[in-house]
Amino acid sequence: MNDTERYEFDRQGYIVIDNMLDSDTVSSLAAAVDELEAHALRNLEAPPRKVSPWGPDYHRNPDLGYHVDGSNAEGKTVIIEDFWNADERFDVLVNDARTMDYIGGIVQGRATINNSEIRIRYRGNQSGSHGGMRPENQKYRYGFNANGIDCMMVRMIYFIHDVSRDQGAFSVVPGTHKTNLPCPYGGDPDEEPGMVALEVEAGDAILFTENLRHGGVTNRSGQVRKTIHVGYGPYWMLSQNQATMDELPYVTESTFARWDDDQRALFKPWHRPRS
Numbered sequence: 001m002n003d004t005e006r007y008e009f010d011r012q013g014y015i016v017i018d019n020m021l022d023s024d025t026v027s028s029l030a031a032a033v034d035e036l037e038a039h040a041l042r043n044l045e046a047p048p049r050k051v052s053p054w055g056p057d058y059h060r061n062p063d064l065g066y067h068v069d070g071s072n073a074e075g076k077t078v079i080i081e082d083f084w085n086a087d088e089r090f091d092v093l094v095n096d097a098r099t100m101d102y103i104g105g106i107v108q109g110r111a112t113i114n115n116s117e118i119r120i121r122y123r124g125n126q127s128g129s130h131g132g133m134r135p136e137n138q139k140y141r142y143g144f145n146a147n148g149i150d151c152m153m154v155r156m157i158y159f160i161h162d163v164s165r166d167q168g169a170f171s172v173v174p175g176t177h178k179t180n181l182p183c184p185y186g187g188d189p190d191e192e193p194g195m196v197a198l199e200v201e202a203g204d205a206i207l208f209t210e211n212l213r214h215g216g217v218t219n220r221s222g223q224v225r226k227t228i229h230v231g232y233g234p235y236w237m238l239s240q241n242q243a244t245m246d247e248l249p250y251v252t253e254s255t256f257a258r259w260d261d262d263q264r265a266l267f268k269p270w271h272r273p274r275s
């Protein structure tokens with residue numbers, strides 16, 4: 001993370017990173033997402049179920065180790081969590097050097113991965129605005145101290161195809177990570193004052209603090225919007241996936257077995273890998 005990026009992240013609460021992934025990686029991830037979407041849609045209603053402490057009722061796939069909730073109907077979204085277990089093509093994102101350099105610039109101490117979701121947003125869908133000051137929940141706060149930026153949860157979104165505003169762009173209200181009062185505007189990102197749709201190209205990434213007001217404007221296009229979201233935070237923060245909220249991260253034995261120690265450490269809150 002260079003000084004300009006650090007300044008902009010502190011000022012705005014997010015940065016857009018051009019060309020984060022090369023075209024081969026984009027193609028490989030896009031194919032893996034398409035295959036996983038097809039598998040997840042076939043299994044959406046199947047047992048076994050995992051009810052999120054936040055309410056939604058997820059399918060836990062016994063073969064591929066993911067959790068899925070949602071629908072592919074118009075206006076709906078499908079969210080696939082713990083996708084690492086499903087396909088080793090996602091491993092390029094586990095301990096990716098460029099990503100970890102950015103995370104090291106905004107999370108102090110040892111950082112771990114606390115969130116992993118593929119968002120598939122069909123025509124008519126929007127992601128409601130959230131984030132910003134929540135008096136009842138300081139878990140995702142944004143801070144700054146003598147050592148610099150001190151974030152709790154942050155997310156990197158990887159884009160595997162171009163996304164314009166009308167294709168359901170990820171959106172933010174710049175600077176709201178520093179607000180002190182609850183947002184009075186409800187949850188419609190198309191209407192929220194100051195909300196900016198961030199248009200990107202395949203291979204770009206967006207890094208943001210979860211304390212920033214953000215969402216996804218309505219997908220008014222024929223293109224289904226597919227993005228890969230990975231959350232990070234201090235090592236003591238447990239899973240922030242909805243299906244496994246505040247539990248240990250859901251990583252299967254076979255996934256751990258194919259990773260090296262540094263990759264495994266990213267999913268071990270409280271522990272360092274054995275040397």
Ligand SMILES: O=C(O)CCC(=O)C(=O)O
Nearest residue numbers: 127155170214215216229
């Ligand atoms: O990409 C979107 O539509 C919303 C994503 C979001 O809310 C998040 O990653 O926290």
